[in-house]
Amino acid sequence: MNETHPLRKIEVLCMKRENAYSVIIGVLGASLGIGENVGAVQTKPPTNVSWYISSTSATETNQSLYIWLYNKGFELGQRDLNQQPGIQDTATILHFGCPVVQSGVYGASGYGRFLNTAVINEATKQYALGYYYGTGANNPGAEYSYLRIVVGTSNSKNCNVTYAHGQAWSQMVRDVGDWLAQATTGDKVQVRGGIDAETDTVSFTTAGPARNWVDGYTSIFVSPYWLYDFGDAGGCPQSGTTSTPKLCLISGQSSSLAWSQEDVYYVSYGAAPSVPMPQIYSTGGGNARSWQQISLYSYLRYGFRIEIAGPLSQSGACGQPPGCATGTNNTSTQAWTQLWTELNNNVNTAQDLLFSADIKWRYRNGVLY
Amino acid sequence: MTQKAKIITVLTGILVVSGIGVIFALDRPQRDPCTSPELALLRRIQLERGLSGKGKESHEVLRGFEEEEARCLNARAEHEARWGNATPEEKAKGLEEARREGEQHRKELEEAARLEKLHKKPLPDSELGIKPILDPDPTKVLIWTNRWLGYESGKEKSDATLIDVWAGGFANNPLQGFIEVRGKKINTPTATGPVKIISERDGVLTLKSLKGEYAVLDPEDESKADVVKTPGGVTYYFDLRTRTFQ
Numbered sequence: 001m002n003e004t005h006p007l008r009k010i011e012v013l014c015m016k017r018e019n020a021y022s023v024i025i026g027v028l029g030a031s032l033g034i035g036e037n038v039g040a041v042q043t044k045p046p047t048n049v050s051w052y053i054s055s056t057s058a059t060e061t062n063q064s065l066y067i068w069l070y071n072k073g074f075e076l077g078q079r080d081l082n083q084q085p086g087i088q089d090t091a092t093i094l095h096f097g098c099p100v101v102q103s104g105v106y107g108a109s110g111y112g113r114f115l116n117t118a119v120i121n122e123a124t125k126q127y128a129l130g131y132y133y134g135t136g137a138n139n140p141g142a143e144y145s146y147l148r149i150v151v152g153t154s155n156s157k158n159c160n161v162t163y164a165h166g167q168a169w170s171q172m173v174r175d176v177g178d179w180l181a182q183a184t185t186g187d188k189v190q191v192r193g194g195i196d197a198e199t200d201t202v203s204f205t206t207a208g209p210a211r212n213w214v215d216g217y218t219s220i221f222v223s224p225y226w227l228y229d230f231g232d233a234g235g236c237p238q239s240g241t242t243s244t245p246k247l248c249l250i251s252g253q254s255s256s257l258a259w260s261q262e263d264v265y266y267v268s269y270g271a272a273p274s275v276p277m278p279q280i281y282s283t284g285g286g287n288a289r290s291w292q293q294i295s296l297y298s299y300l301r302y303g304f305r306i307e308i309a310g311p312l313s314q315s316g317a318c319g320q321p322p323g324c325a326t327g328t329n330n331t332s333t334q335a336w337t338q339l340w341t342e343l344n345n346n347v348n349t350a351q352d353l354l355f356s357a358d359i360k361w362r363y364r365n366g367v368l369y
Numbered sequence: 370m371t372q373k374a375k376i377i378t379v380l381t382g383i384l385v386v387s388g389i390g391v392i393f394a395l396d397r398p399q400r401d402p403c404t405s406p407e408l409a410l411l412r413r414i415q416l417e418r419g420l421s422g423k424g425k426e427s428h429e430v431l432r433g434f435e436e437e438e439a440r441c442l443n444a445r446a447e448h449e450a451r452w453g454n455a456t457p458e459e460k461a462k463g464l465e466e467a468r469r470e471g472e473q474h475r476k477e478l479e480e481a482a483r484l485e486k487l488h489k490k491p492l493p494d495s496e497l498g499i500k501p502i503l504d505p506d507p508t509k510v511l512i513w514t515n516r517w518l519g520y521e522s523g524k525e526k527s528d529a530t531l532i533d534v535w536a537g538g539f540a541n542n543p544l545q546g547f548i549e550v551r552g553k554k555i556n557t558p559t560a561t562g563p564v565k566i567i568s569e570r571d572g573v574l575t576l577k578s579l580k581g582e583y584a585v586l587d588p589e590d591e592s593k594a595d596v597v598k599t600p601g602g603v604t605y606y607f608d609l610r611t612r613t614f615q
Contacts, residue, residue, distance in 0.1 A: 052507060059528035059529075059531055061482060061485045061486055061489060062485065063478060063481045063482035063485045063486075064482050064486075066478055066481075066482075067475065067478045067479060067482055070474070070475060070478055071475070074471060074475075081464075087402045089402075089405055089406055095507075097503070097504050098503050098504050100503065109503040109504050111504055112502075112516075112533070126478070129474060130471070133467055133468070133470060133471030133474065134471065136463065136464045136467045137466075137467040137470060137471070138448065139452075139463030139464060139466050139467045140452040140455040140459045140460045140462070140463030140464075141452075141455065141459075141460030141461060141462075141463040141464040142448065142452075142463065142464070142467065144402075144441075144444065144445050144448060146403075146405060146441065148405075148407075154504065156503060156504050156505060157505075158501060158502075158503045158504075159503050159504075181440075184444075186440070187440065187441065187444035188444075190437060196507070200505075200591070202584075203505035204505070222433065223429055223430040223431070223432065223433020223434060224407070224430075224433040224434045224436075224437050225433075226407065234586075234591040235590075235591040235592050238590065249592045250584075250586065250591045250592060250594075251584050251586060251587075251591060251592055251593055251594030251596075252582070252584040252594055252596060253584075272423070272424045272425060272427075272430070275407075275410075281588065282588045282589050283588075284588075284589040285589075286588065286589035286590050304414075304417065304418055307410055307413075307414060309407075309410075314507075314508060317507070317508050318508065322510050322511065322554070323508070323510055324508035324509065324510050325508065325509040325510055325540060325541065325586075325588055326541065326588065327588040327589065328508075328509070328588045354406035354407065354410060355406065359507075365549075365552045365553075365554075366549075366551050366552015366553065367552060
């Protein structure tokens with residue numbers, strides 16, 4: 001179960017090398033039996049800074065949020081234009097906080113200031129516009145790199161984690177997508193949905209409401225507006241997976257409320273639009289092991305592995321006072337290496353990853369970043 | 370076999386294997402820059418599992434991503450046709466023009482922000498007072514309980530006098546409570562548990578520490594944890610003017 005298929009190793013080597021010369025070396029290496037450690041881990045693409053869009057300052061206005069997002073999008077565009085060689089194809093998560101309905105209007109908590117879907121829609125557009133101009137717009141010399149913005153919420157327990165909210169979120173993502181389709185900005189930027197689905201039932205919901213929310217999103221899902229699950233698999237087994245789902249048990253929490261591997265599978269991949277981009281925070285590799293086991297569970301139960309978009313780390317947030325919980329400050333490279341290695345240590349879950357993201361706060365401790 | 374023959378044999382072997390490598394490389398389709406990793410992933414899934422009428426394997430899902438790819442190809446082709454022969458000077462000029470357009474857009478946003486702030490009214494009473502904190506701290510370093518939003522007592526209601534106070538405790542030491550005012554955390558004078566805001570009167574907040582059990586989860590394996598019990602039950606008073614506990 002834990003061996004890597006020889007053909008997989010060659011395939012990985014070949015994917016790592018895009019020119020013929022490198023492929024020759026790869027084939028030579030493999031045929032001479034020295035390929036075991038050559039290109040052992042897929043090269044990590046550029047890591048995008050993702051954001052907790054916290055608006056805890058009561059003095060803030062929507063327009064100041066738009067400017068901030070525009071500037072951050074512009075900075076990312078400049079990076080892809082000036083600092084990264086070649087065409088980039090990356091993803092950024094904008095996490096607007098948990099689902100909220102206020103006076104019948106759908107939106108998100110904004111980590112302290114309610115943001116309705118119209119505001120989130122506009123904020124996302126401004127980030128897209130910033131990226132567009134940052135890469136040179138459509139002018140001579142412009143870079144045609146490609147960005148997808150993941151507009152995220154969560155299944156926080158105190159919030160409106162419902163089917164109807166999932167629908168409203170899906171509609172909002174489609175609305176942004178429709179706008180991008182009409183604008184030249186859409187030549188370089190696309191939008192996706194996102195949910196930070198977590199299994200800790202003290203702070204987050206049980207699986208039922210989270211599944212309902214995802215079903216709501218799915219009910220009006222239109223391709224290509226995939227739903228990225230950038231949540232966790234806390235308490236899920238790190239070994240011993242079979243085709244029968246096991247519980248994700250978290251210390252001190254009732255097993256009758258616990259999520260199962262099937263629940264994590266469904267929310268992150270089983271539902272038609274869902275693709276996981278999981279939190280790989282723990283420095284010892286526990287998170288990566290749990291997600292490899294979710295993928296293995298899918299293989300054993302349904303005959304196919306879960307395909308994982310890539311890891312989300314939080315080293316940016318850990319660097320902002322007061323930091324993060326001890327042992328959860330993987331760098332983006334550590335997260336990438338852990339996840340890729342765990343997945344590719346088993347022929348049934350072996351795969352390459354697409355994106356790398358690292359999240360930090362917009363506001364933290366009264367400081368605007 | 371002589372040394373020379375050995376060398377020739379090894380070199381011949383390398384050439385043969387290299388030839389296979391070249392054929393392999395040429396036969397391998399190069400990834401088009403417009404084929405996003407998502408589309409490549411989707412095609413891989415569909416190649417392995419076959420197209421079906423539902424889920425990720427459906428024609429509709431594939432079509433959505435392929436339309437994105439087509440748009441990308443068109444945009445790049447048009448750009449190349451229009452600007453492909455641009456000189457370095459023209460490219461530099463084009464980028465400078467984009468920077469100016471972007472700067473113009475930013476200025477428009479700033480002007481809109483200025484006007485919005487100019488016409489901003491004080492928050493209605495319904496939005497003031499003690500409020501729940503909806504999100505747990507995603508970095509799991511703080512335990513939030515609730516917050517109080519209001520204007521500084523006796524002062525004109527403006528952005529400058531609006532105070533947003535958050536209360537709670539530290540996840541790695543749940544005994545220690547604190548409140549946060551304008552980004553500054555002030556610890557409770559004694560460590561009896563996370564604190565919750567109970568009321569506000571004349572610029573003084575009344576807080577009470579919570580009795581409970583808090584699991585400090587093992588980040589490697591959340592099925593394991595250290596449990597910390599907090600006695601709670603202690604009342605604190607915080608003066609918003611002096612930013613100190615009384």
